[in-house]
Amino acid sequence: MKKLINDPRSVVAETLEGFGAAHADVVEVHSEPDFVTRAGGAVQGKVGLVSGGGSGHEPLHAGFVGVGMLDAAVPGPVFTSPTPDQVLPAIQAADGGKGVLLIVKNYTGDVLNFETAAELADAEGVDVRTVVTNDDVAVQDSLYTAGRRGVAGTVCVEKIAGAAAERGDDLDSVAAVAQRVNDNVRSMGVALTACTVPHAGKPSFDLPEDEIEIGIGIHGEPGRRRIPLASADEITEMLVTPVADDLGLAQGDRVLLFVNGMGGTPSSELYVVYRRARALLEERGVEVTRSLVGNYVTSLEMQGASVSVLRLDDELTELWDAPVHTTALRW
Amino acid sequence: MKKLINDPRSVVAETLEGFGAAHADVVEVHSEPDFVTRAGGAVQGKVGLVSGGGSGHEPLHAGFVGVGMLDAAVPGPVFTSPTPDQVLPAIQAADGGKGVLLIVKNYTGDVLNFETAAELADAEGVDVRTVVTNDDVAVQDSLYTAGRRGVAGTVCVEKIAGAAAERGDDLDSVAAVAQRVNDNVRSMGVALTACTVPHAGKPSFDLPEDEIEIGIGIHGEPGRRRIPLASADEITEMLVTPVADDLGLAQGDRVLLFVNGMGGTPSSELYVVYRRARALLEERGVEVTRSLVGNYVTSLEMQGASVSVLRLDDELTELWDAPVHTTALRW
Numbered sequence: 001m002k003k004l005i006n007d008p009r010s011v012v013a014e015t016l017e018g019f020g021a022a023h024a025d026v027v028e029v030h031s032e033p034d035f036v037t038r039a040g041g042a043v044q045g046k047v048g049l050v051s052g053g054g055s056g057h058e059p060l061h062a063g064f065v066g067v068g069m070l071d072a073a074v075p076g077p078v079f080t081s082p083t084p085d086q087v088l089p090a091i092q093a094a095d096g097g098k099g100v101l102l103i104v105k106n107y108t109g110d111v112l113n114f115e116t117a118a119e120l121a122d123a124e125g126v127d128v129r130t131v132v133t134n135d136d137v138a139v140q141d142s143l144y145t146a147g148r149r150g151v152a153g154t155v156c157v158e159k160i161a162g163a164a165a166e167r168g169d170d171l172d173s174v175a176a177v178a179q180r181v182n183d184n185v186r187s188m189g190v191a192l193t194a195c196t197v198p199h200a201g202k203p204s205f206d207l208p209e210d211e212i213e214i215g216i217g218i219h220g221e222p223g224r225r226r227i228p229l230a231s232a233d234e235i236t237e238m239l240v241t242p243v244a245d246d247l248g249l250a251q252g253d254r255v256l257l258f259v260n261g262m263g264g265t266p267s268s269e270l271y272v273v274y275r276r277a278r279a280l281l282e283e284r285g286v287e288v289t290r291s292l293v294g295n296y297v298t299s300l301e302m303q304g305a306s307v308s309v310l311r312l313d314d315e316l317t318e319l320w321d322a323p324v325h326t327t328a329l330r331w
Numbered sequence: 332m333k334k335l336i337n338d339p340r341s342v343v344a345e346t347l348e349g350f351g352a353a354h355a356d357v358v359e360v361h362s363e364p365d366f367v368t369r370a371g372g373a374v375q376g377k378v379g380l381v382s383g384g385g386s387g388h389e390p391l392h393a394g395f396v397g398v399g400m401l402d403a404a405v406p407g408p409v410f411t412s413p414t415p416d417q418v419l420p421a422i423q424a425a426d427g428g429k430g431v432l433l434i435v436k437n438y439t440g441d442v443l444n445f446e447t448a449a450e451l452a453d454a455e456g457v458d459v460r461t462v463v464t465n466d467d468v469a470v471q472d473s474l475y476t477a478g479r480r481g482v483a484g485t486v487c488v489e490k491i492a493g494a495a496a497e498r499g500d501d502l503d504s505v506a507a508v509a510q511r512v513n514d515n516v517r518s519m520g521v522a523l524t525a526c527t528v529p530h531a532g533k534p535s536f537d538l539p540e541d542e543i544e545i546g547i548g549i550h551g552e553p554g555r556r557r558i559p560l561a562s563a564d565e566i567t568e569m570l571v572t573p574v575a576d577d578l579g580l581a582q583g584d585r586v587l588l589f590v591n592g593m594g595g596t597p598s599s600e601l602y603v604v605y606r607r608a609r610a611l612l613e614e615r616g617v618e619v620t621r622s623l624v625g626n627y628v629t630s631l632e633m634q635g636a637s638v639s640v641l642r643l644d645d646e647l648t649e650l651w652d653a654p655v656h657t658t659a660l661r662w
Contacts, residue, residue, distance in 0.1 A: 002634060003563075004601075005562070006563050018605040018606030018609070022609075192334070268342065268387070271349030291352075295626070304335075
């Protein structure tokens, strides 16, 4: 296992320490328990947004804490859910008196632990709603999931719900727009290589030198099938077609096309995928009006990519375009 | 070779095609010959900035084209210098009547081809200056270089010179500030794994499973030495100490600390390195007042990182902080 780490047990804490020191203008890192808030803390009179999940997917979620997006993020151990004891103080720190929305990727542990924390917060008088993201069309149930997995589309939910909260929407409205984004975004990924969880010390799964896995999960969970290595155009079509079909994209639809790197793939390859994905959508008469290309929801050093498509309307476009000032997304 | 590509011969063209389509609001991609300009072209009355070099280091340089930074970038084939025939039209496209500064990383082919293009542009009446970056302290001469190599510090040169041009400085002043940044920035990198150039189809060099290379070049050129895999803290010290010593950092100095990923390393590991690098600088009484952490000057999918330190003064800090709107750097 070749990694720039000291001790597998200290990776998350040391990452957070570096992250907090590098970006003290944007975030504040809290430890024992670990969570990240905006520098300056909760914004009074604004709905708070909290997300989180296992570490190893950086910049998700801590990289999306900041003006226009999340108020707090809760990183668990690598590929492991944060505990309710971590989530609760993050909810409290994000509460500006207008309630808190939890954005939770659909994994059994995350859903359970955020739910427990929500109940604890509710008992303390914080109004809490939860939206569970499940944008991955690859499989119906998965290794750690009942129902579809939440993957890269979560970034779209966090960005757009964050903008709605920032403009002053109330909790029900912010939850509704978050749900609407989730209902209109679909994703599917491919792995060229496995990744190695530090405390495991060996690759999460075996992938032969001449095979790739279509529909991979962000923890290396099995996807739809393994196939021999194919061209980028062929692979892209295997990702875009199920996404577009599941979303029921039709002539005239406007979309955000998001090509996400899994961590170990050069950005040049992501643009090769983007190019083909865009052409495939255009062949369906779909107009790509917004784009995002880069490493946003990763699986440690895994080589691979995912394609997400979000169907846009005027309001979602306006909220996507609204200013955002986080460490990973800024405009 | 597992890559998301179609044909090794078309990687650069297809990357540019995707890049241009995804970011038409910021850049315009020109082909035959290949170069990238700001959307809207040259800014009249402003000094133009042009950089370039072999592809495979993305987002360098095309990702830094935009307001506040470069006017044009010229990508060669992977790890291969662009030709004078490519550089010349980029210079012409960047010329807003106040002359053009070329920022060239110190590699023999790049220096030669940009020089030839500069002479051709000069013959056509464009006032051209060149600043050659050579921030890598690892080795004195290298495989493709007489003198030190230009590596990640080039981003600092492009950002700060770009801000100087944007505020209206004349060509001599912009060239002088670019030179001043280069004189005050030093870098050194480490490779954990090799990378594979698409048209070569096999790793550029062999690095045993239990060894790393300290002082690696961004094309995989040999560094200072190979050592057994060590802890992130030990490796970071091997990078920071020569950088700080060479720069002659003293108590009270203020610096920008830039931890750059080589492409295949998760951002979590970059923050582990940042954390230790910052502590080492602080132990010397050096204050880290600005930070940059991420994949900015990569070597395809190489796993590894580099540490750059730029000594700041008030003017360099102000120019670093000035607004920038490119696809890879935006604030």
